[in-house]
Amino acid sequence: MLIDSHSHLYVDAFLEDIDAVIERAKEAGVEKIVLPNIDKASLQSMFDLAEKHPHYCLPAVGLHPCSVKEDYRSVLEGMEGHLGAEGIIAVGETGIDMYWDKTTLEIQQEAFRIQINWAKEKNLPIIIHSRDSLDLTISEIEGAQDGRLKGIFHCFTGNLDQVKKIRDLGFFMGLGGVVTYKNGGMDKILPYSGLDNMILETDAPYLAPVPFRGKRNEPAYLKNIAERVSELSETTYDEVIQKTGLNCLKVFGKQIHNNYI
Secondary structure, three states: OEEEOOEOOOOHHHOOOHHHHHHHHHHOOEEEEEEOOOOOOOHHHHHHHHHHOOOOEEEEEOOOHHHOOOOHHHHHHHHHHHHHOOOOOEEEEEEOOOOOOHHHHHHHHHHHHHHHHHHHHHOOOEEEEOOOOHHHHHHHHHHHOOOOOOEEEOOOOOOHHHHHHHHHOOOEEEEOHHHHOOOOOHHHOHHHHOOOOEEEOOOEOOOOOOOOOOOOOOHHHHHHHHHHHHHHHOOOHHHHHHHHHHHHHHHHOHHHHOOOO
16 A cells, blocks of 8 residues: 555646556556645646546545745635635645744644644545744644644655654554655654654655655655655554554545555
8 A cells, every 4th residue: 555645646747647647656556646736826736637537536634834824814714715626635735844934833833723623524634734843833733732633744754752642642653755855853763763653755846865866756756755664663564554654544534445445
């Protein structure tokens, strides 16, 4: 069960060759691709791609923290209605970003809290962006967790203490191309963390793994990520695929599981 739990295949970077990209993903053994949304403008292209590849490209609905502006409330009100659409697999991508613009922190937090409530109300997992804000996003989930929340801390690059906190919350961590980078830091984590709460992702078209670093990322490269996770966690490639695939089933539930039975 090789599943790309985070890929933005609907963006312009794939406009000219999306069919070939998806074909390469299938040839590489990728069985599902989750499509976290970015903003209001990207919704339609995401839905169009999911409709073209039903049961393979699985859409999520959310407002990326870097897209949170002063009109975020009205944007979220417009988005909320899409949560009831058939096939929606998660809320996201949402969270807090303190790398690009700290001046919007307060409204990012409020937008995040609104989407956390969506996840609770709709019984959907939440896909969390936490660039330079991992402790803060963990704190937000700690304050909101009432047993109804589950989801993924996307692009996890934290420490072992943060691994424990995320596990204690019943959440999972997404491992992407950074695990293949020489200075990515995951060589200090994976030998000790195990795979019990780990899943795989590409974040395509961003963060391509070695040997494709600096180029456009795509789901077919998930194999390279899995191979490096295998090396760092000192386990077999097949075990990585099995454990992370089962973890995806735990996160996303019947939306993915129904396609395996």
